[in-house]
Amino acid sequence: MEPSSASMEIDRSSPSYNEKAEGKYEREDSETDLLAFYEDRAGRLVVDPHCLTRPFREARAELGDAVASKLKLTNDGTKVLWPQPSDDPEDPQNWSNHRKTVQLIVITLAAIIPDFDSGVGIAAIFALAKQYGTTTGVINNLTSKWLEYFSTWIGWDLRCDAHEAIWKAASLVLVPGFLVGCTFAPNLKTFAAMRCLTAVFSTCPQATGLYVVTDMYPFHLQARKLNVWTMGFIISPFLSPFVFGFLVARANWRWSYGVASIYGAVVVALIMFFGEETLYDRSIKPVPPRPTTGIRYRIETLLGLTGLKMAKYRPSVVSGLVSHLNVLWRPHMLVVLLFEAFLVGFAIGINVTMAVFLGTPPPVGFDWSQYATAAGYATPIVAVLIGEITSHYMNDWIQGWSIRRNKGVFEAENRLWACYIAFPLYICGFIVLGASVQNHLSAGALVMGWGISEVAVMIYTVAIYAYCNDCFPKNHGEVSSLLNLLRTLGGFSVAYFQVPWAEKHGALQVFGCEAAIVAGLFLLVVPALQLKGRYLRERFSI
DSSP: OOOOGGGGGTTTTTOOOHHHHHHHOSOOOOHHHHHHHHHHHHTTTOTTTTTTSSSSSSHHHHHHHHHHOOOOTTTTTSBBBBSSOOOOOGGGGSSSSHHHHHHHHHHHHHHHHHHHHHHHHHHHHHHHHHHTTOOOHHHHHHHHHHHHHHHHHHHHHTTTTTTTTHHHHHHHHHHHHHHHHOOOOSSSHHHHHHHHHHHHTTHEEEEEHHHHHHSSOOHHHHHHHHHHHHHHHHHHHHHHHHHHHHHHHOOOOOHHHHHHHHHHHHHHHHHHHHOOOOOOOTTTTOOOOOOOHHHHHHHHHHHHHHHHHGGGGGOOHHHHHHHHHHHTHHHHHHHHHHHHHHHHHHHHHHHHHHHHHHHHHTTOOOOHHHHHHHHHHHHHHOOOOOOOOHHHHHHHHHHHHHHHHTTTEGGGGGGGGHHHHHHHHHHHHHHHHHHHHTTTTTHHHHHHHHHHHHHHHHHHHHHHHHHHHHTTTOOOHHHHHHHHHHHHHHHHHHHHHHHHHHOOOOOHHHHHHHHHHHHHHHHHHHHHHHHHHHHHHHHHHO
């Protein structure tokens, strides 16, 4: 739906009118210019063209008369589509809602795999210690600490160029095999090696999801869809302790890794039969056609041959690695990464150590049975679902409210308003959880503390991913892999000190200090970005 040319008189008296922008983007090839505008104006976009009385007044002031007249809108005419879709039916922005939803479901199920597989060791921690004649501390180190550190660094290198070959399905093919190796491992060394390899090759979907969402969905829907994808990897570390906790209580622990390998194989099959490559080279004019079609295209894409043929149009692996450093040093990215590392890291630390707190006899733990411990992990699962629903509607409302307030223009810093809702929830949840563990309060208090904190983590994470995504529209892969790297490193470092600290000084001090650190970072980072974020974007964005 395009506006008529008769209504295109530009209001050059508008405070946001930019004469340079008008001249820069009014060119013959308007599609290329609009893509350049979308990428150059990182974090500030015209979204609602009808916010003022005269249609397209704010859009024309931002873009210029000729360019604004050619903007493509949603079917109801209330939103400008960014990036502007091409006329090519193979452009993922033009796919049907059903086709997009299938891809979103598949990549969300794939994003569950890494932390789901990691969490199997939590459910089987006591059984593994008995099987291999060692302590739960040693098993915890092997399954959730240094192995995750090692695999995260190597896996991060794999994630750096992980967009092609339908989300690197080839790497996921190896995961079920390594889990089978864990299932039948005759000794601890073999088990540790298989666990490490599992983690290395399963990390890609937790980075490629941001690519897939931004490839398919326009700007005004991206936060809503990111909410679904982030729910997948936030809920995943709780699913396996919950499901396999009951299984390990009644059967051999090896069954838990066997079932996990079956889940991985099912996801690989879904990718092979239903997954589609969403990478579309819209920045190249003319857009290079697919090298092959039909079943041959699918097979070659799965094998990586399509990527090799199209490599001449795309950045090299070396430039991909360098671009991560180029994004990392940007001030508004660096402070958000630090904030995310601590707030999600402490939450992951709870997941890793909670099985120890619940299953260890007093005075450290609750001495719950295997069944009770497994049931306890239903708490964060329900909490993440509540956080997903809350974040879904809250982010939509914040986006709409900020667009109306800014006369049709959206600024990335408005994403961070959601953090103010999560801020008191995070503090309350951690303090209640710490008091519950230290003073052995009722199960209700434990559930409330753990649940409230996980709702806050869900809200925080979606807001931060959406903010970084808006600020770096050219670098979705770098943003996603850096956030995932810091989130993982921060989380599994907590497991090193959380239980020993609680044994010495009590869980209330542990969780209270962690809540205080996150609260301090919030006060230092979020208000500062909202006050100076526009300047930082204009000065330092790529």
